Amino acid sequence: MAVGVPSSLNFLVVGGGLGGALLALHLAEAGAQVELAGGPMSAGATGWSYGGVPWWGVGSDELGQLLATAPSHWHALQDRCGDLGVNSCNLWLHWSELDSSAAVAAARAALDALPQQPRLEHLSAEDLWSAEPLCQGAALGGAIQMPYLRVDPDGFQRGIDQALQRLGVTRLPPLDAASLSQRLEYVDAAVLCAGALSAPLLQQLDLPRPSVLRFSWAGVLQIERLQLTSKTIIMPLLGQRRQRQLADAGQALVLDPGICPGPGGGILIGQTSWFDQSLEHSPEPQAEQQRLMAAGQGLLPQLPSAACSAARLHQRPVAYTTDLLPLMGPLPECSKLHLFTGFSVAFVQAPVLAPLMAQALLTGDWKPLSCFGLLNR
Ligand SMILES: Cc1cc2nc3c(=O)[nH]c(=O)nc-3n(C[C@H](O)[C@H](O)[C@H](O)COP(=O)(O)OP(=O)(O)OC[C@H]3O[C@@H](n4cnc5c(N)ncnc54)[C@H](O)[C@@H]3O)c2cc1C
Incomplete structure (x- = not known):
């Protein structure tokens, strides 16, 4: 939180x-006028x-050490704002009997070498079946269990809305480029x-898109x-999405079979990432639904068929960068x-x-962020 900043500054998020x-929250907590x-x-x-x-998966450099403090930031936020849907849980990184044993061994060795040294536990297929009855019979080779923190999107929305309201943040509908x-x-x-x-939005404002900015569906x-039953997040040990983002070339579709508690309850089955679609056209929904259902039934063979036929598909474009670092700070063409x-x-x-972004906006000092290579590029 920024201290000693004039409260007359006003920001549009x-x-x-x-x-x-989160940015609106930190700006408003520092006394700025904020429209969201x-x-x-x-x-x-x-x-x-x-x-x-995944606070343990961020590397050992200075930025990695900073990012590894994410759990304490979430707990501090929740202490200040009330329930934000933040809860401890486990992550199972699963592999299948068909995966290459060399690839599984290499991925497990990489987990063993994580600088944050999270507690790792090996679970057999039978362990997984008994901890999660919907998994019973899944053709799993095993999984590594790791400590995890999960933010439920529904709980987060409810909690942050109340906090922003208490701080006097003004809510506005989505803005088009002209209104912006x-x-x-x-x-x-x-x-x-x-x-x-x-x-x-940048394009409509006649501003260039940062060269590293991409999205997938x-x-x-x-x-x-x-x-x-297990309230666990289940993801593949050999997930491919991150590598695909980093390579900036390769398969049009990555399917990383995973399971997670749904927002506010239920179950989410994921996740496809499409790299070749335009923003105007989401991937064809019927085939997508079947693809994801097959992945879900592979992990949860005991899912009742009535639940499967009532499943609803959600497709959203997600931004990322090819160097896997966020884009922060003023645009050179429009400060x-x-x-x-x-x-x-x-x-x-x-x-x-x-909080670092809020501090830089309030003080105009971007050096702490430029040191980490996070400024717009
Ligand atoms: C299935 C799935 C699982 C994921 N799992 C994880 C995970 O476990 N851990 C993790 O760290 N990340 C995960 N991610 C990624 C993570 O959810 C996203 O990176 C993150 O939510 C992005 O947040 P954001 O605020 O940048 O973007 P968004 O959540 O996309 O928010 C952008 C908002 O801007 C709004 N908007 C757009 N245009 C305008 C406009 N003109 N005016 C006003 N508003 C506008 C949009 O409607 C949207 O609400 C997952 C993503 C998906 C899809």
Whole structure:
């Protein structure tokens, strides 16, 4: 939280997902006047996210050490704001009997070498079946269990809405480029936190898109009324999405079979990532639904068929960057307009970086962020 900052500064935050909501909170806590434009989190990626906080997966450099403090940021936020849907849980990184044993061994060795040294436990297929009855019979080779933190998107939306209201943050509907341009004239600064829609907004404002900014279309299936007994997040040990983002070339579709408690309850089955679709056209929904259902039934063979046929598909574009670092700070071509987007592990990065971003907006000192290589590039 910034101290000793004039409260007369006023900011416009565009986009009310994880990044925008946290930034608005920190600016308002420091005494600034804040307008937050945008719809509910379910309109963007945040509302359908697993909300997992892999604080141990961030590297050992200075930025990694900073990001590894994400759990304490979440707990401090929750202490200040009340319930934000933050809870401890376990992560199971599963592999299948068909996966290459060399690839599994290499991935397990990488987990053993994590600098934060989280507690790792090996679970056999039978352990998994008994901990999660819906898994019974799944053709799993095993899993590594790791400590995890999960932010439930529904709980986060409820808690942050109340906190923002208490702090006097003004809510506005989504803004088009023309309204944003007009508002730029009277605010001290505006920040684009519009996720995958940040790039088209920049284009409509005749501003260049940062060269590292990309998006993919994510798909998840939502099953209501059923719960996971284990309350665990299940993801593949050999997940491919991160490598695909980093390589900036390769397969059009990555399917990382995973399961997670749904927002506010139920179960989410994920996750597809499409890298070749335009923002205007989400991937064909019927085939996507079947693809995800097959992945879900592979992990949860005991899912009742009635639940499967009532499953609902959600497709959202998700922003990322090819160097997996978020984009922050003023745009060289329009210094009143800033970016806070392009997260790769948003639930680790956003709670740690939002206070630094707020501080820099309030003081005009961007050096702490430029040291980490996070300024717009
Ligand atoms: C299935 C799935 C699982 C995931 N799991 C994890 C995970 O476990 N851990 C993790 O760290 N990350 C995870 N992610 C990624 C994470 O959810 C996103 O990176 C994060 O939510 C992005 O937050 P954001 O605020 O930048 O963008 P968004 O949540 O997309 O928010 C942007 C908001 O801006 C709004 N907007 C757009 N244009 C305008 C406009 N013109 N005016 C006003 N508002 C506008 C949009 O409607 C949207 O609400 C997952 C994503 C998906 C889809």
